[in-house]
Every structure is written in C-alpha cells, then in structure tokens.
Amino acid sequence: MNEKVRRFGGKAVTEVGETIRFLGGVVAVWFVLVTFVFAAFHIPSESMQPAIQVGDRVLVSKFAYGYSRHSLPLGLGYLLPDSWSGRMLGSTPKRGDVVVVRDPAQDINLIKRVIGLPGDRIEMRAGRLYINDELVPRDPEGVVQYRDREGDTVEAAVYIETLPGGDVHEIYERSDSAALDNVGPFNVPENHLFLMGDNRDASLDSRASRGIGYVHRDLVVGRAWTVLFTFASCRREDGMTCPGWRVWRPI
The missing domain is CATH 1.20.5 (Single alpha-helices involved in coiled-coils or other helix-helix interfaces)
Structure with a gap:
C-alpha cells in the first residue's frame, strides 16, 4: 500500500x-x-473616428520603430531608472502612420495619427490643415450623425484627406471654426512628432495647449496595425451612425 x-x-x-x-x-x-512583436490596446475615446471606433481592440506592432522602456508590458519599463530613456533599433514613423504613444503627464497611452515630422511647419487656418505652408487637400464625402460618450447627438462632415507622401484617410469635422481650427504655426523640433486625431474637433492632441504637444519619438510605443476585434458600443437608431462588430480590419 x-x-x-x-x-x-x-x-x-x-x-x-x-x-x-x-x-x-x-x-x-x-x-x-x-x-x-505585438500588443493589444483598448480604445476608450472617439478622437480617432472614423478609422478607429470607441471600443476597438487595436493590435499594435512593437517592432515597427524599435524598442524603448515603453515597449515593456505590465508597466515594467517604468520601474527602470529615468536615465534609461533611449530606443534600440529606432526609426522615425512615417507621416500618416497611426501610432500609440506614452503621455508622461497623464501616465497613459494615447493613439493619434502622425501629421508633422521633424522640421515641419504645421498650421490650422479656418479648419484647414497646412503643412510647410501648403494646403492639405480634402474632398467631401458626406455627413454623419452619431452619439458621443455623453450621449449627445453630433453631426460631422466626412472628408477624404490626402497628406504629403500619399497617405489617404477619412476625417470628421464638426465645424471649421472650433477651438483648434485656428492654431499655429507649430515648428516641429528634431526627434519629435506632431500628432492629431482624425476626429478633428474631438481630439486633444499636439494642437492643444493642454494636449500632448510635440512628442519625442522615444515615447512611441508602436504602430497601430489593425483592429483586432470590437463589439458595438452604441445602439442603433434611425439616421445615426453606429459601427457594428468588426474583426481584423486594417487601419
């Protein structure tokens, strides 16, 4: 036994x-x-609509621009000494890339589109984007209505914007006379980026005095690659835009 x-x-x-x-x-x-390699990030805000919707789970490429302390999971990178702030195998994002960056002031990650590169001059005049004093073309595509996070009805014009270099994406504009529609010029410093949200009047970004300002490239976590999955975070109503369930949708 x-x-x-x-x-x-x-x-x-x-x-x-x-x-x-x-x-x-x-x-x-x-x-x-x-x-x-990759990590998934949850999107809680509407600042990158329509490319990225509230509730999207976005897959981010960690290797796209090299590695920094912000690449480590579970906040482990922030246990390292402040002197360890460089980037290994680093490269600068391209204009038009959608990137996840670390906001040190709030200790959170943000997702925005790269609009300005080092040496660029960025300005907003009457809702229109100028890069190096050249007007960025936008073509009207229609109008949408949706509910924001507070449940209020929002109407926005949809435009197709084409950045220098050929990146094409949609943007939302509620108005051409909102708070951040007449700002600048901003001269992007060396090793920094100028970021904006695609939902132009609902994004606290590099244009805003209380935004993230110029973002050092060492604060970039990675490039947003695809919407891995999402569940609809709004209810369907007549005349209102409510994106449905999405899986593996490129950004």
Missing part, C-alpha cells in the same frame, strides 16, 4: 512539475510576444 502511495505521489509531483513548466513556457512566450 505504501509503495502504491509513493508511486501515486511521485506521479502527481511529476505532473504538477510538467504543468508548471508548461505554464512557465506559455508566460515566457506571451512576454516575448507583447514586448517585441
């Missing part, structure tokens, strides 16, 4: 050990993936 108990106990210990090793391997693979 004792022999059977010993055998059973030994087998149980072996199985527990194998399970622990397996789970340890899973955790190690997960850590490597979310540190060096």
Whole structure:
C-alpha cells in the first residue's frame, strides 16, 4: 500500500512539475510576444473616428520603430531608472502612420495619427490643415450623425484627406471654426512628432495647449496595425451612425 502511495505521489509531483513548466513556457512566450512583436490596446475615446471606433481592440506592432522602456508590458519599463530613456533599433514613423504613444503627464497611452515630422511647419487656418505652408487637400464625402460618450447627438462632415507622401484617410469635422481650427504655426523640433486625431474637433492632441504637444519619438510605443476585434458600443437608431462588430480590419 505504501509503495502504491509513493508511486501515486511521485506521479502527481511529476505532473504538477510538467504543468508548471508548461505554464512557465506559455508566460515566457506571451512576454516575448507583447514586448517585441505585438500588443493589444483598448480604445476608450472617439478622437480617432472614423478609422478607429470607441471600443476597438487595436493590435499594435512593437517592432515597427524599435524598442524603448515603453515597449515593456505590465508597466515594467517604468520601474527602470529615468536615465534609461533611449530606443534600440529606432526609426522615425512615417507621416500618416497611426501610432500609440506614452503621455508622461497623464501616465497613459494615447493613439493619434502622425501629421508633422521633424522640421515641419504645421498650421490650422479656418479648419484647414497646412503643412510647410501648403494646403492639405480634402474632398467631401458626406455627413454623419452619431452619439458621443455623453450621449449627445453630433453631426460631422466626412472628408477624404490626402497628406504629403500619399497617405489617404477619412476625417470628421464638426465645424471649421472650433477651438483648434485656428492654431499655429507649430515648428516641429528634431526627434519629435506632431500628432492629431482624425476626429478633428474631438481630439486633444499636439494642437492643444493642454494636449500632448510635440512628442519625442522615444515615447512611441508602436504602430497601430489593425483592429483586432470590437463589439458595438452604441445602439442603433434611425439616421445615426453606429459601427457594428468588426474583426481584423486594417487601419
């Protein structure tokens, strides 16, 4: 009987050990993936509509621009000394890229589109975007109505905007005379980026005095690659835009 108990106990210990090793391997693979390859971020705001909707789970490429302390998962990078603020294998995002960046003032991640690169001159005049004193073309596509986070009805014009270099994307404009529609010029410093949301009148970005300002490229977490999945976060109403469930939609 004792022999059977010993055998059973030994087998149980072996199985527990194998399970622990397996789970340890899973955790190690997960850590490597979310540190060096991809990580998912939840979108709580409407600042990047219509490309990214409230509730989207966005897959972000960590390797697109190299690695910094902001690449580490679970906030582990912020346990490192402040002197460790560089970037390995770093590169500068392209104009038009949608990026996740760290906002040190709020200790949160933000997602915006790269509008200005180092050396650029950015200005908003009567709702129109100028880059290096050249008007950025936008073509009207229609009008949408939706409810914002407070439940209020919002009407916005939809435009197709074409940035220098060829990036084409949609933007929302509620008005051409809102608070951030006549600001600048902004001269983007070396190693910095100028970021804006696609929902131009609902985005606290580099244009705003209380926004993120010029963003150092070392604060970039990664490039938003695709909408991994989302569940509709609004109810369907006649005449109102309510994006439905989406899976694996490129940004």
